[in-house]
Amino acid sequence: MTSTNGTTSNTPPAGQKSSFLDYAPAPESTAILNLKSEYGLFINGEFVDGHGTSFTTISPSTEKTIATISAADASDVDAAVKAARRAFDRSWSTISGRERGKYLFRIARLLQERAREFAVAESLDNGKPIKESRDVDVPLAAAWFFYYAGWADKLDHAGLGANPRALGVAGQVIPWNFPLLMLAWKIAPALAAGNTVVLKPAETTPLTALLFAEVVQQAGLPAGVVNILTGAGATGQALVTHPDVNKVAFTGSTAVGRLIARQIAGTDKRVTLELGGKAANIVFDDAPMDEAIEGIVNGIFFNQGHVCCAGSRLLVQENIHDEVVDRLKARLTTLRIGDPLDKNTDIGAINSAAQLERIRALSKVGEDEGAVRWSAPCDLPEKGFWFAPTIFTNVSTSHRIAREEVFGPVLSVLSFRTPEEAIAKANNTPYGLSAGIWSDKGSRVLAVADKLRAGVIWANTFNKFDPASPFGGFKESGYGREGGRHGLAAYLAPAESRPYAAPAIQAAAVEPVAIETPVADADPQTPTKFVRRKGANK
Amino acid sequence: MTLSSSTPLAPAARAIDIIGADLTEASLTRYLRGLPTVDAVGLAARATDLGSRSIKTTSKAWALDKIISLIDLTTLEGADTPGKVRSLVAKALTPDASDMTSPRVAAVCVYGDMVATATEALGNSKGEHAPGGINVAAVATAFPSGRASLRVKLADVADAVDAGADEIDMVIDRGAFLAGNYGRVFDEIVAVKAACQRPDKSYAHLKVILETGELNTYDNVKRASWLAILAGGDFIKTSTGKVAPAATLPVTLLMLQVVRDWHRLTGERIGVKPAGGIRTSKDAIKYLVAVAEVAGEEWLEPHLFRFGASSLLNDVLLQRQKISTGHYSAASYVTID
Numbered sequence: 001m002t003s004t005n006g007t008t009s010n011t012p013p014a015g016q017k018s019s020f021l022d023y024a025p026a027p028e029s030t031a032i033l034n035l036k037s038e039y040g041l042f043i044n045g046e047f048v049d050g051h052g053t054s055f056t057t058i059s060p061s062t063e064k065t066i067a068t069i070s071a072a073d074a075s076d077v078d079a080a081v082k083a084a085r086r087a088f089d090r091s092w093s094t095i096s097g098r099e100r101g102k103y104l105f106r107i108a109r110l111l112q113e114r115a116r117e118f119a120v121a122e123s124l125d126n127g128k129p130i131k132e133s134r135d136v137d138v139p140l141a142a143a144w145f146f147y148y149a150g151w152a153d154k155l156d157h158a159g160l161g162a163n164p165r166a167l168g169v170a171g172q173v174i175p176w177n178f179p180l181l182m183l184a185w186k187i188a189p190a191l192a193a194g195n196t197v198v199l200k201p202a203e204t205t206p207l208t209a210l211l212f213a214e215v216v217q218q219a220g221l222p223a224g225v226v227n228i229l230t231g232a233g234a235t236g237q238a239l240v241t242h243p244d245v246n247k248v249a250f251t252g253s254t255a256v257g258r259l260i261a262r263q264i265a266g267t268d269k270r271v272t273l274e275l276g277g278k279a280a281n282i283v284f285d286d287a288p289m290d291e292a293i294e295g296i297v298n299g300i301f302f303n304q305g306h307v308c309c310a311g312s313r314l315l316v317q318e319n320i321h322d323e324v325v326d327r328l329k330a331r332l333t334t335l336r337i338g339d340p341l342d343k344n345t346d347i348g349a350i351n352s353a354a355q356l357e358r359i360r361a362l363s364k365v366g367e368d369e370g371a372v373r374w375s376a377p378c379d380l381p382e383k384g385f386w387f388a389p390t391i392f393t394n395v396s397t398s399h400r401i402a403r404e405e406v407f408g409p410v411l412s413v414l415s416f417r418t419p420e421e422a423i424a425k426a427n428n429t430p431y432g433l434s435a436g437i438w439s440d441k442g443s444r445v446l447a448v449a450d451k452l453r454a455g456v457i458w459a460n461t462f463n464k465f466d467p468a469s470p471f472g473g474f475k476e477s478g479y480g481r482e483g484g485r486h487g488l489a490a491y492l493a494p495a496e497s498r499p500y501a502a503p504a505i506q507a508a509a510v511e512p513v514a515i516e517t518p519v520a521d522a523d524p525q526t527p528t529k530f531v532r533r534k535g536a537n538k
Numbered sequence: 539m540t541l542s543s544s545t546p547l548a549p550a551a552r553a554i555d556i557i558g559a560d561l562t563e564a565s566l567t568r569y570l571r572g573l574p575t576v577d578a579v580g581l582a583a584r585a586t587d588l589g590s591r592s593i594k595t596t597s598k599a600w601a602l603d604k605i606i607s608l609i610d611l612t613t614l615e616g617a618d619t620p621g622k623v624r625s626l627v628a629k630a631l632t633p634d635a636s637d638m639t640s641p642r643v644a645a646v647c648v649y650g651d652m653v654a655t656a657t658e659a660l661g662n663s664k665g666e667h668a669p670g671g672i673n674v675a676a677v678a679t680a681f682p683s684g685r686a687s688l689r690v691k692l693a694d695v696a697d698a699v700d701a702g703a704d705e706i707d708m709v710i711d712r713g714a715f716l717a718g719n720y721g722r723v724f725d726e727i728v729a730v731k732a733a734c735q736r737p738d739k740s741y742a743h744l745k746v747i748l749e750t751g752e753l754n755t756y757d758n759v760k761r762a763s764w765l766a767i768l769a770g771g772d773f774i775k776t777s778t779g780k781v782a783p784a785a786t787l788p789v790t791l792l793m794l795q796v797v798r799d800w801h802r803l804t805g806e807r808i809g810v811k812p813a814g815g816i817r818t819s820k821d822a823i824k825y826l827v828a829v830a831e832v833a834g835e836e837w838l839e840p841h842l843f844r845f846g847a848s849s850l851l852n853d854v855l856l857q858r859q860k861i862s863t864g865h866y867s868a869a870s871y872v873t874i875d
Contacts, residue, residue, distance in 0.1 A: 020600060020830050020838065026592035131590060290795050291580030334831050343592035440575045460577050 023336075026343040028130045032117050038068045039206070041076055041230060042213035044083035045223030050076050052231055057206055060127035061340050061349040061384040069206050072229040077198070077238040080227040084169040084196040085244055087224030092196050093166055097153035104149030104191060106219040111142040111184075114215065118208055122180055123340040125207035127349030127385070128303050130341050140465055141184035144483075147467035148188035151488050155193065158485055164492040166194030167270055168246035173236040173260075174209075175252045176202035176351050177306035177407075183209055185482050186249050187226060188467075193491035195247065198227040200239055202252075204352045206230040240264060247491060250274070251308070254405075254431075254476050272480025272490050274308065274472060276405040277433030279454065280426035281311030281462060284419070285320045287438035291460065293327050296411070299436055299462035301335065301389050304350055305409040308477075309434035311462050313402055314391075315422050318415040325393055325413060332376040332389050339381075350385040350408060359387050359408035366392050366401035371412070397428055405431070419444065423451045432474025436462045455481070550728045553768040556803070563721030570720060570764060576756035576792060585788040588831060589824040598823070602858050603641050605822045606633060609851055610675055610811070610844045611875070612647040614682075614779065620655045623648055627659035629875035630672050634855045636871065637862065643851065644840035645673035645705060649681070650698035657702040665704055666840070675705035675745070679730060682749070682778035684709035688726060695733040698742075705743040706734050707846075709778060710762065712752045720765055727769035743841075745811055746771035750789045751781040759789055763796040773809035779846065784814025787824055794832045807837070813846025819857040822850055848875075 038054075040047040052071030059066055072080070092100070111118065115138045122133040156162050170190045174182035179201055190197045201209035209228050216226045229235055233256075240248045241263050250260050251274040264271060281299045283292050299311025316324045340348035350356040367373050371392040380386040387409055395402050395412040402412045416422040426435055435454040437445050445459045455473045458464060465471070465483075472481035480490050553561050557569050593601055611630045613622060626646055634640040644666075648656050656674045657664055665671045676698035680686035686694075695706055708730050714722040727746055734742040746766035750759045763774050774793050777784035790812040797808040810833070816822055822845060829837045837843050852872045859867045 020597065020604070020826070020835055022597075023591065023593060024595045024597040026594045135590070287574070288577035288580065289574040291577035291584070294580055294584050343590075440577075460580065 023344045025339070027339065028116075028120055028123075028134075028341045028343055030120055030124065030341065033120050033124070035067055035121070035207075038070075039210045039230070040070045041072050041080070042210065042216070042226070042228040043076070043080045043224075044087075044227065045217065045221075047213070050229075050231070052076070052235065055203065055232070057125055057204065059124050059384075060204075060351050061381070063383055063385075066125060066207060069210075069230045071231040072200075072235045072238075073231075074238045076229060077235065077242055080198045080229050081169055081171070081239075081242050081244050083224035084198050084227055087222055088166070088168055088196040091222040092191075092225050093194050097155055097192075097194070100191060100194065101149045101152035103219055103221055104145050104152060104188065107215055107221075108142045108145035108149060110215045110218055111138065111145060114211075115139070115142070118180060118211060120341065121207050121211055123348065126176065126179060126205050127340050127351050128306075129345040129348040130343055131345070132303060132348075137178055137181045140467075141180045144181070144184035144188045144467045148192035148488065151189075151485075152192040155488075155492065158193075158488045158492055160489060160492050160494045163495045164193075165495060167491060167493055168195060169244060170195045170197045170247040170249060170491065171239040171242060171245035172197055172199040172249045173240060173252065174199065174201055175308075176205040177303060177308070179205040180208040180212065182251050183212055185251070185487070189482070189487045190247075190249070190491045191225065193488055195491050196225045196227075198229060198239055198245070200229045200231060200236050203230075203232045237263070240269075243267075245269060247271070249480075249490070254478075257478060270490070272472075272482065273478035274480070274482060275433075275476060275478040276407075276431055277308045277310065277473065277477050278313055278403065278405050278429045278431045279309055279311045279434040279436065280313045280315050280422075280429075280452075281436040282416075282422045282426055282438065282448065283314065283316045283320070283324060284422075284437075284439040284441075284444065285317040286440045288440060288460065289323075289327070292438040293324070293331050295436060295438060295460070295462045296324075296328060297331055297335070300411040301332075301347060301409050302463050304348055304387070306351060306355070306407055307463065308405075308407075309456060309463065309471075310407075311434070311436050312406060312411060313426075313429075314411055314413045315416050315425055316413060317422075318417050321413075321415045325391070328391065329374060329376075332391070335376060335378075335389055337376075337378045337380065337386070337388065347389060347409065350387050353385055355407065356385040356387060359406055359410060362401055362404060362406045362408075363390060363410055366395070366399065366410075366412070369399045369401070371395045371399055371401060397425060403429065419448055423448060427451075427453045430476040433472075433477035434458070550724070550769050552770060552804075553724070556768060563719075566724060566765075566768070567718070567720050570761040573760055573764060576760055578756055578788075581756060581788050581792060585786075585791045585828070588791065588828045589787055591824075591827045593823050593827065598857075599861050601823050601826050602819060602854050602861070604826060604838060605819065605845065605854050606643060606851065607641045608838070608840055608844050609643040610645045610647040610813070610846045611643045611851060612779070612813070612846055612848050613875075614647070614649060614677060618649060618652055620652070623652045623655045624659045626875045627656055627672075629851070629873060631660070631663060633851055634858070635873055637859065640855065640858065642670055642672055644844055645675045647675040647677065647707065647846060650676045650678050650694055650701070650703070652676075653698050653701035653703045664702070673704035673743075674702060675707055676701075676703040677707045677709075677778070679708040679726075681707070681709050681747075682780040684711050685713070688729060691726070692729060692733045695730050699734055699736060703742055705745060706730070707745040707747055707775060709747045709749060710766065712749050715753065715758070715762060715765075720761075723762075724765055724769045727766060727771060731770040743772045744770065745773035745775045745809070745844075747775045747778055747813075749778055749781055750776045750785075751783045756789070756792055759792055760796060763793050764800075767796070767800055767808050771808070773811050773844070775811035775813055775844075775846065777812075777814045777846075779814030782815075785812030785816055785846075787821075787828065790825060791828050791832060794828060794837075797837070798833045801833075807842055809842040809844065810837070811844040811846055813844075816845055816847050817849050817853060819850075819854045822847075822854065851875075
């Protein structure tokens with residue numbers, strides 16, 4: 001058995017007895033992908049060249065260049081925001097919710113039709129295993145559009161009273177860990193609520209956002225409703241601070257989230273931040289053992305641990321600590337690390353050299369502080385960015401690896417004696433995004449969940465996402481919720497308020513907000529109905 | 539059944555080693571109830587995950603041959619005749635008349651009264667120690683319901699062993715199990731095991747059928763699996779094939795976890811046999827993956843893993859022919875048994 005591209009680590013050395021577990025390579029074909037060698041910015045429905053310095057995006061599993069990507073400078077950001085504003089004023093805010101819903105349904109269906117293509121592109125650009133992009137990222141992204149498509153004509157029920165209004169132009173900045181899925185989390189509710197968007201994908205993972213721009217064209221969305229700007233931190237900064245952006249939505253690190261909050265302080269921009277986490281995964285001694293082990297593995301090694309809500313702190317009841325660690329190690333030795341495009345790969349590549357460096361540095365700190373490190377025995381490919389699944393035992397709550405977000409396949413194991421201690425330790429973090437509880441006793445699960453300060457709590461499972469379920473954090477994990485009705489409300493204002501707190505004297509000069517203008521509905525079968533014209537103050 | 543019951547159980551070395559010398563119905567019950575529970579959703583998710591492995595080219599070719607060598611080719615019908623059993627044996631000996639490189643199956647599985655016919659038909663190829671040998675497995679203990687007196691069940695076993703059965707597939711008393719009468723189930727398995735002994739002191743292999751479709755919950759399956767192993771079973775088997783659902787991937791996965799844990803605890807390896815409902819190569823490969831990744835590759839041998847199946851063999855042969863010829867054959871290119 002030979003590896004197709006040198007990155008599969010499961011091939012036995014020559015001469016060694018081959019084993020069934022060295023599954024023959026089963027690579028997903030990249031033939032379905034028609035990538036261009038260069039990608040521009042997607043502004044006003046078209047791809048245009050950016051004015052910043054172009055950069056390349058590479059595949060983290062091979063370090064091979066995938067495409068050259070334009071970078072947006074401040075003038076590009078301005079052009080994109082202007083396009084979004086025009087689209088908001090002229091088309092998107094004037095059509096009925098049902099019409100908006102049709103566009104969103106169309107996008108969702110196109111994502112499903114092109115699912116394989118998106119999955120391959122995502123694994124290529126991000127490094128995550130194809131089985132994950134195929135079974136999780138892409139289907140969930142489509143599900144998000146389907147879900148919010150259904151909301152588009154039901155905004156009266158979003159919890160803000162009758163006739164809530166869109167905010168205007170949303171500036172959205174997303175991370176590299178779930179490039180397409182985070183795009184869906186951001187764009188679907190924004191469009192359903194009637195906003196237009198300018199979205200900046202992460203510098204290392206722009207590919208699926210650019211493919212999504214093609215979907216936007218395919219769906220015939222009015223020009224400017226969705227704009228995609230690629231670039232680095234400066235592009236994101238120019239976007240969120242742009243004076244004509246009404247709503248800022250950011251998912252990423254707490255440090256950058258803080259910076260954004262500071263930069264937009266004093267403006268009337270709405271903001272939702274979904275930031276870091278250091279989730280506790282609490283395993284009680286009556287937990288279903290095999291499923292708990294799976295949940296621990298899924299909690300921290302899913303997506304190479306590049307998950308803000310990853311269960312990176314395992315809190316295990318002391319009387320089963322050794323057994324859990326033994327079983328965990330046995331399970332980790334069966335994980336398959338290698339070529340992200342191989343359908344049998346469980347763990348893919350670390351997204352970037354910089355992230356790999358950070359994971360290595362924090363792991364080194366863990367060892368230096370006295371925690372015991374164990375890494376799954378596996379041959380890592382020579383090219384690309386790789387880190388073996390690693391667990392630290394003997395970790396105490398004061399260790400940096402128990403407090404700081406590693407954002408990689410590194411698990412810290414701590415123990416507790418009583419439910420009370422488990423709760424105290426779980427809450428002993430500046431973060432509060434998610435938590436997991438493993439117990440066969442329903443009353444204990446509910447009682448503990450009640451006291452955990454985390455936005456999402458999973459019981460006897462982990463890392464489960466659904467568009468109907470709101471997601472967001474406590475404390476330094478951010479504010480605002482994405483998903484569900486709450487995620488929709490984050491892109492709406494009550495009928496009376498307006499996106500700008502314009503001085504009263506000027507307010508009279510702008511188009512009144514509350515006037516209702518009859519607009520012919522696109523569907524001749526339905527009677528003309530009143531569609532609100534939103535005051536754009538422009 | 540109450541926890542205070544202290545009826546001494548029949549001697550069973552494994553149970554005494556694990557539970558202690560004061561083996562009683564009460565201590566057995568406490569032990570079984572103390573096992574970690576099973577989360578049904580998580581178990582199903584893990585099974586789905588294992589089932590999504592993509593087994594291609596060389597791995598697939600190896601898997602197809604391995605599947606054949608793990609099959610208990612089965613006929614368990616009221617209409618079984620000597621002719622039908624001889625035909626089954628012929629198929630077991632020569633699975634693919636057009637390709638003699640095909641491995642033989644592990645065993646033929648028949649009702650007890652057909653053991654003599656099967657033995658005679660196998661001739662020199664009977665028994666795992668013969669070159670290319672095939673075992674004769676007999677279902678016994680009032681299969682499939684198990685609703686008979688212990689005396690009748692033991693006579694059923696003894697008849698099959700006397701007739702030359704290499705393996706006995708017994709059913710547990712699901713009624714007693716569901717009534718909480720674990721001691722009764724345990725004693726019966728111990729007694730059947732004793733009845734498997736031949737005059738030369740060797741034993742016919744004992745497969746214990748849990749009939750998981752009737753036990754209904756995964757917690758029950760887990761307890762019954764431990765119970766069967768503690769009582770001396772060499773194999774735990776999912777189903778008779780007469781009750782739906784028969785073998786499923788999650789239930790087999792759970793039983794593999796039990797034998798893995800038993801090995802972890804004692805160093806001893808117990809076999810697993812999913813039976814009923816596995817009809818395609820694609821499904822069977824999922825089971826191989828589960829065995830290799832959960833229990834370990836060393837379980838992929840006929841003394842530790844079997845498929846109880848009848849139609850599976852021909853589907854595997856068609857897949858095998860596809861690999862060697864490059865195209866799919868029609869069903870008429872494999873023989874019916």
